[in-house]
Amino acid sequence: MPPNGTSKPLKLQFGLVNHESQYLTAETFGFKVNASATTMKKKQLWTLEHGDQEGNVVFLRSSLGRYLSTNKDGDVNCELEVPNNSCRFLLIAQSDGRWALQSEPFLRFLGGSSDRVTCFAQTSGEAELWAIHLAHHPQASLLSASRKRYARLSASETEISFISNIPWGVGSLITLVFMAGKYCLKTCDNRFLSSSGNLVNEFGPDTEYTLVLRSSMLAFKDNDGKYLTPTGPTGTLKSGKCTKPAKDELFDLEESRPQVVFVGANKRFVSTRQGVSISANQDEETDLETFQMEIDQESKKYMFRTKDGNYWELVSHGGLQSTATEIGINTMFEIEWRGHRIAMKASNGKYVCTKKNGQLHAVSDTVGEDELFVMKLINRPILILRGENGFVCHHKTSNTLDNNRSVYDIFWLLFSDGAYHIKSGNGKYWFINTNTDTVGADGDNPEEFFLEFLEHGRMGIKSKGSGKYVRSDQGGTIKCDVTSPDITCLWEF
Incomplete structure (x- = not known):
C-alpha cells in the first residue's frame, strides 16, 4: 500500500512499435504474432516479467496471459501459458530509447513487420528495434521509490519537487508525453521538465527521456545517459550523476484520481478547516477545501476523501463529518447531475443541504436551492x-x-x-x-x-x-x- 493509502502503482502494460510504426500483436486465433496494427488496443498490450535478478532476461506476456516464444528456426508464437527456455529474451536498450529483444537460447533478434515477424536476425538493425509505448492513461501521480514522496509543482512554480506525503491538488498532476519513441514530463501548467531541473515552455533535446523499466518501476534517462533523480532537501527532480538506475532513480506511477471543490448555496466553499464538521464557510480554495472523489465500482456511489485521509460520513441527526477512516454505508453518497449544479443524497435517503450557518446536513426530501452545489474538477487543467x-x-x-x-x-x-x-x-x-x-x-x-x-x-x-x-x-x-x-x-x- 502506498504512503497515501488512496491508490496503488499502475500495472505497467505497453505496446511495442516497430520501425514502420506498427504494433507487435498477439492474435486470439492460432496464437499467431504479427506487426500489422497501427493503433494500440487489447491485442497489442504486453506485460514485462523479469527472468533474473539483474533484469536482463525478460518474458513478454500478452493480454491473453500467454508468453512470446521462439525456436531455433526463428518461428515466433504466443501460446505458452507457462514460460520455458524458449520464452527467455535479453532486453538490450538502445541510446534512442528503443529495445532490441534477443532470444537468450538462440541469440537471434526479434523483428519484422506486417505478417512476417521472426526471431532469426543475427544482428539488430532497424527492423529489430522496438519503441516502448506505455498503455495506461498518461496523467498520473509520480512516487519516488527512495524518498516515498510524491512529485508536485513547487510553491515557487520553478521546479518539480518530491515533498508531498500524498498527491494532493493540481500541482501533483504529472503528464507523460510520448514523442518519437521517448517521453517528456509535463507539469499541470503544461511546461516540460528539462534535465537541468528547470521547467521550460518548449520541447527540445533536454526535455526528452528514454524510458527504462525495472520490474514494475520506471527510470528516465536523458540524452547524456544520466538519470532523473530527486536531489537536495526538497527532492528537486533533475538529472543526477548516475548512469545506471538504482533505488534513487526509480519511480512508481499511480492513478491520479479526480479531486474537486464544492460551493454551497451560500456561495462559499465546502471545507474541513473548522474541524471535523463539513461546512460551506470559506472564501478561498486550499487543500482543506479539496476532496478526492472515489467511485464504488459495484454501486456507482461516491465517496469524498479529505487531505488527512478521512471520508465524509453521515452521522446522527443528519450531519456530515470527516471522521470515517474506512468505507462504509454512511460514507457513500449518490449524485444527481443537474446541469450546472449537482445534488447529493446520503445513505438515509435525504438530500444534503447547506444550513444558514454553512454546515452540511442530509435532511431534505426534495431538491431546492439549498440542496444544489457547484462542483469543480481542479486537478485536470x-x-x-x-x-x-x-x-x-x-x-x-x-x-x-x-x-x-x-x-x-x-x-x-x-x-x-x-x-x-x-x-x-x-x-x-x-x-x-x-x-x-x-x-x-x-x-x-x-x-x-x-x-x-x-x-x-x-x-x-x-x-x-x-x-x-x-x-x-x-x-x-x-x-x-x-x-x-x-x-x-x-x-x-
Whole structure:
C-alpha cells in the first residue's frame, strides 16, 4: 500500500512499435504474432516479467496471459501459458530509447513487420528495434521509490519537487508525453521538465527521456545517459550523476484520481478547516477545501476523501463529518447531475443541504436551492481523453476529432460556473456541428459542456446546448447524439 493509502502503482502494460510504426500483436486465433496494427488496443498490450535478478532476461506476456516464444528456426508464437527456455529474451536498450529483444537460447533478434515477424536476425538493425509505448492513461501521480514522496509543482512554480506525503491538488498532476519513441514530463501548467531541473515552455533535446523499466518501476534517462533523480532537501527532480538506475532513480506511477471543490448555496466553499464538521464557510480554495472523489465500482456511489485521509460520513441527526477512516454505508453518497449544479443524497435517503450557518446536513426530501452545489474538477487543467477505441486526437484533414489513435492531443479544461469549455491546442474550442452531430475542435466561440463522473476513472461529456452526450462511433468519429450514456460515452481522463 502506498504512503497515501488512496491508490496503488499502475500495472505497467505497453505496446511495442516497430520501425514502420506498427504494433507487435498477439492474435486470439492460432496464437499467431504479427506487426500489422497501427493503433494500440487489447491485442497489442504486453506485460514485462523479469527472468533474473539483474533484469536482463525478460518474458513478454500478452493480454491473453500467454508468453512470446521462439525456436531455433526463428518461428515466433504466443501460446505458452507457462514460460520455458524458449520464452527467455535479453532486453538490450538502445541510446534512442528503443529495445532490441534477443532470444537468450538462440541469440537471434526479434523483428519484422506486417505478417512476417521472426526471431532469426543475427544482428539488430532497424527492423529489430522496438519503441516502448506505455498503455495506461498518461496523467498520473509520480512516487519516488527512495524518498516515498510524491512529485508536485513547487510553491515557487520553478521546479518539480518530491515533498508531498500524498498527491494532493493540481500541482501533483504529472503528464507523460510520448514523442518519437521517448517521453517528456509535463507539469499541470503544461511546461516540460528539462534535465537541468528547470521547467521550460518548449520541447527540445533536454526535455526528452528514454524510458527504462525495472520490474514494475520506471527510470528516465536523458540524452547524456544520466538519470532523473530527486536531489537536495526538497527532492528537486533533475538529472543526477548516475548512469545506471538504482533505488534513487526509480519511480512508481499511480492513478491520479479526480479531486474537486464544492460551493454551497451560500456561495462559499465546502471545507474541513473548522474541524471535523463539513461546512460551506470559506472564501478561498486550499487543500482543506479539496476532496478526492472515489467511485464504488459495484454501486456507482461516491465517496469524498479529505487531505488527512478521512471520508465524509453521515452521522446522527443528519450531519456530515470527516471522521470515517474506512468505507462504509454512511460514507457513500449518490449524485444527481443537474446541469450546472449537482445534488447529493446520503445513505438515509435525504438530500444534503447547506444550513444558514454553512454546515452540511442530509435532511431534505426534495431538491431546492439549498440542496444544489457547484462542483469543480481542479486537478485536470490539461486534459487527455481516451475512449473505447483509443485516444482523442484532431482529425488529420478536418476540424473534427478522432477516437481511434494511439497518440493523443492535449486539451485545456476551462471552468465556467458548473460547466466547462474545452480548448484545443490551436486556441479554438470544441463545438457541436448541428448538421452532422460531429464534435468540432476549431470553434471561435466556446460552447458549454457538463462533466458527469459516471464510473471509476471515466466520465461522460454532455452538451449544454443539445442535452446529449459525446460518444465515439465504430469508425472513431466523435459525435454528440446520445440521450442516455452507454459505454461509447465513457471517457477515461
